[in-house]
Amino acid sequence: MMQKQSELPLVGTGLAPDDLEHRRRRRNSLWWVVGLGMLLVATLLLSIGMGPVAVPLETVLQIFSRQLTGAPQLSTWSPSQESIILLLRTPRVLLGAAVGAGLALCGVALQALTRNILAEPYLLGVTSGASAVSASLILFGAGAGIGSVSLASGAFLGALTAGIAVFMLARVGSQMTSVRLVLAGVSVGYVLNALTSLLIFASDDPNAGRSVLFWTLGSLTQATGASALTTWVVVVLALFVLLYWARPLDALASGDATAQTLGISPTRLRAAVMIVTALCVGALVAASGGIGFVGLIVPHIARLCVGATHRKLLPVAALLGAIFLVWADVLARVLVAPQELPLGIVTALLGAPLLFILVRRLNSNS
Numbered sequence: 001m002m003q004k005q006s007e008l009p010l011v012g013t014g015l016a017p018d019d020l021e022h023r024r025r026r027r028n029s030l031w032w033v034v035g036l037g038m039l040l041v042a043t044l045l046l047s048i049g050m051g052p053v054a055v056p057l058e059t060v061l062q063i064f065s066r067q068l069t070g071a072p073q074l075s076t077w078s079p080s081q082e083s084i085i086l087l088l089r090t091p092r093v094l095l096g097a098a099v100g101a102g103l104a105l106c107g108v109a110l111q112a113l114t115r116n117i118l119a120e121p122y123l124l125g126v127t128s129g130a131s132a133v134s135a136s137l138i139l140f141g142a143g144a145g146i147g148s149v150s151l152a153s154g155a156f157l158g159a160l161t162a163g164i165a166v167f168m169l170a171r172v173g174s175q176m177t178s179v180r181l182v183l184a185g186v187s188v189g190y191v192l193n194a195l196t197s198l199l200i201f202a203s204d205d206p207n208a209g210r211s212v213l214f215w216t217l218g219s220l221t222q223a224t225g226a227s228a229l230t231t232w233v234v235v236v237l238a239l240f241v242l243l244y245w246a247r248p249l250d251a252l253a254s255g256d257a258t259a260q261t262l263g264i265s266p267t268r269l270r271a272a273v274m275i276v277t278a279l280c281v282g283a284l285v286a287a288s289g290g291i292g293f294v295g296l297i298v299p300h301i302a303r304l305c306v307g308a309t310h311r312k313l314l315p316v317a318a319l320l321g322a323i324f325l326v327w328a329d330v331l332a333r334v335l336v337a338p339q340e341l342p343l344g345i346v347t348a349l350l351g352a353p354l355l356f357i358l359v360r361r362l363n364s365n366s
Contacts, residue, residue, distance in 0.1 A: 029316070032305050033316060036320060039323060043322075045060060047326050047329070050330050051084075052333065052334070052337040058076075059077045059081065059085075063082050091224050091225045092221075094223075095231055096223075098232045099220075100298075100323070100324055102235040103295040104294060105238055105242060105317060106121050106277045106281055106284075106295050107294070108242070108310065108313055109242055110123070110124055113249075113273050114181050117300070120292070120293075120296040121295050122295070123186065126163055127285055127292075129165075129192050130285035132199070134155045135212045135215070135216060138211065138215065152230075152287075155283070155286030158282065159279065160275070162188055163277065163278035167270075167274055169187065169188065200212055215289040223287070227287050228287075230287075231287045235283075239315070241276050242273075245269070246310040246311040247310075250308075253308065253310075288343070289343075291343055291344050292348060293352070294347055297351045297355055298320050298321045302316045302317035302320050325343075329343055
């Protein structure tokens with residue numbers, strides 16, 4: 001019996017059309033990763049020179065070259081410019097890239113977890129948990145002697161506690177559906193947001209209340225080299241863990257029945273992904289506060305680029321998230337210079353129109 005034409009290998013290749021299509025898509029995803037990686041490097045270099053005190057790109061490159069080679073300082077820049085670039089802008093930009101990448105990764109994971117295109121760390125209450133505990137530490141000084149270590153630990157604890165609470169509320173017997181997970185996350189998030197507002201109201205120090213309010217809206221002003229490095233380590237580890245779970249996430253995104261057919265326990269996978277997401281979000285919130293819309297918008301843009309397969313989607317989403325948040329931070333510090341806008345406001349202003357475009361696109365395709 002003759003094979004169907006679609007199953008015959010192409011002359012001169014020895015490959016079936018399906019194999020060629022698979023290779024073509026793989027090459028396309030590789031080009032996306034390479035192209036976005038180069039764009040991220042350019043974004044980092046350009047954004048370091050932007051701010052209330054602008055520094056030309058040539059000067060930025062000369063400063064970095066001097067740090068790497070130990071060459072004597074040229075007369076083309078001042079010591080204050082070097083301090084701004086090395087001590088303020090570089091840690092801030094690197095932290096912004098790490099936070100953007102991490103939020104995008106968590107958004108991809110949670111959307112697969114819940115099979116809900118609107119899922120993000122805010123939706124499941126994880127960000128609210130980290131914000132509530134961190135806000136209490138800032139307002140009432142519990143751990144002031146430990147400083148940033150206490151804040152990071154509190155954010156981890158708050159995010160993990162919120163994730164466990166959502167998991168326990170969503171689980172009935174031995175089953176946990178995506179609908180119950182979303183409803184539990186929204187409920188926990190509202191309670192924790194109310195708790196954060198109550199803490200601000202109960203504080204006797206109005207300046208502390210304003211600083212917490214600014215911090216809960218997102219800011220990279222407290223960036224240091226140590227915080228940027230720590231955040232990057234957490235994000236890279238989360239990326240590798242999620243890439244290891246890429247195929248199970250593909251199955252889970254297709255439905256619990258599909259996952260069970262392939263021998264995957266949806267409940268166990270959801271619990272494991274929730275723990276990884278909570279820990280990652282805890283590190284991100286401790287470093288930058290609550291920043292919305294990145295985990296919601298960027299995964300959808302990444303799917304338009306490389307499709308829904310998580311092995312391709314996760315690295316592309318991470319790169320897009322890093323680029324998006326770095327440029328959002330540039331706008332935050334230059335739009336009303338010398339003052340600075342909360343980063344969450346800028347991401348909302350940028351993300352809302354993108355979300356509207358995506359909704360219109362989905363409606364036109366349905």
